Amino acid sequence: MAKLTVEDLKKIKEKTIKQTSLRDGSAHIKITVHMGTCGIAAGAREVMSALMEEMAEADRQDIQVIASGCIGKCNTEPNVTIEQHGSEPIVYQHMDPDKIRRIFKQHVLRGEVQTDFVLAKM
Amino acid sequence: MRELSLHILDIAENGIVAGGNCIWIEVDEARKKDQFKIRVRDNGSGIPMEKLENIDNPFITSRATRSFGLGLSLLSAAAKRCDGALRIDTQSGKGTEVEAIFRYHHIDRAPLGDMAATITTLIIGNPEIDFIYSHRTDDKDFSLDTRQIRAEMEKLSRSDPGSLQRLSETIRSSLKTLTTNESMS
Numbered sequence A: 001m002a003k004l005t006v007e008d009l010k011k012i013k014e015k016t017i018k019q020t021s022l023r024d025g026s027a028h029i030k031i032t033v034h035m036g037t038c039g040i041a042a043g044a045r046e047v048m049s050a051l052m053e054e055m056a057e058a059d060r061q062d063i064q065v066i067a068s069g070c071i072g073k074c075n076t077e078p079n080v081t082i083e084q085h086g087s088e089p090i091v092y093q094h095m096d097p098d099k100i101r102r103i104f105k106q107h108v109l110r111g112e113v114q115t116d117f118v119l120a121k122m
Numbered sequence B: 001m002r003e004l005s006l007h008i009l010d011i012a013e014n015g016i017v018a019g020g021n022c023i024w025i026e027v028d029e030a031r032k033k034d035q036f037k038i039r040v041r042d043n044g045s046g047i048p049m050e051k052l053e054n055i056d057n058p059f060i061t062s063r064a065t066r067s068f069g070l071g072l073s074l075l076s077a078a079a080k081r082c083d084g085a086l087r088i089d090t091q092s093g094k095g096t097e098v099e100a101i102f103r104y105h106h107i108d109r110a111p112l113g114d115m116a117a118t119i120t121t122l123i124i125g126n127p128e129i130d131f132i133y134s135h136r137t138d139d140k141d142f143s144l145d146t147r148q149i150r151a152e153m154e155k156l157s158r159s160d161p162g163s164l165q166r167l168s169e170t171i172r173s174s175l176k177t178l179t180t181n182e183s184m185s
Helices: A005-021 A037-042 A044-058 A097-108 B004-017 B048-053 B070-081 B115-124 B146-150 B161-184
Strands: A029-034 A063-068 A080-084 A090-092 A118-121 B022-030 B035-042 B085-091 B093-104 B128-138 B141-145
Touching: A005 B146, A029 A044, A029 A097, A037 A097, A037 B004, A037 B070, A044 A063, A044 A097, A044 A118, A044 B115, A044 B161, A063 B115, A080 A097, A118 B115, B004 B022, B004 B070, B004 B093, B004 B115, B022 B115, B070 B085, B115 B128, B115 B161, B128 B146, B141 B146, B141 B161
Parallel strands: A029 A063, B022 B128
Antiparallel strands: A029 A080, A080 A090, A090 A118, B022 B035, B035 B093, B085 B093, B128 B141
């Protein structure tokens, strides 16, 4: 039987931390892209694609992106809600790839709410 | 909707809202038959009969079930505009199958658009749901089954955005091969 080395243990630890933080839903920041018919027609898919690129660049395991339905404000779509542990959820309106990139860099990564794009505080 | 792939995204999201945990998506581009077929199936709760009878009416939807209203009526209108039709097969508790048929070369048929973005958006936004996607052109096909990715690629954490981006690129280049070969034939 092969010997277990310290390196192996380190790898197992890292892997476990990554996996459990995803499994128990303890993600620190949750980004919800609202994807009803209205959101999709208004460009929510392109917003999601831009987010995916930003996420790949940031390589943070504590940020979770999910899709959900319409929030009933179809005229302000695409809407994106950002929930940060310990602060009120912020709903952004009229999102496009450039705006969501700015929000990701400023709000998600640095905690600065981009007030000019905000629809509401929940 | 500017692209048929956006309709597909919308109908697939309906299936998820209906409680499905597995979504089958089929795209069949039969140029020689002059037919473009899209099929989306879920294993969710099914559509109630009274809603189904009025599926073309965008105003029939109630707030609670709005996902069954506007999206399907838009797809139905798009198909009919292209000498096609929309067929819905639904069974309470078992799921729904939506099939939209278009005349391939009809001038009003919207382009399929970015299917790779649609599939990755579904996967990234719904980590608990499995997607089985198959895409056929006249003589080629491509398929993707997230159940196999889960089972075979242990290292691909589905919430690891880097790997999702690579997956998106793989789908995009595979689909490009499908269409390129097609236009050459």
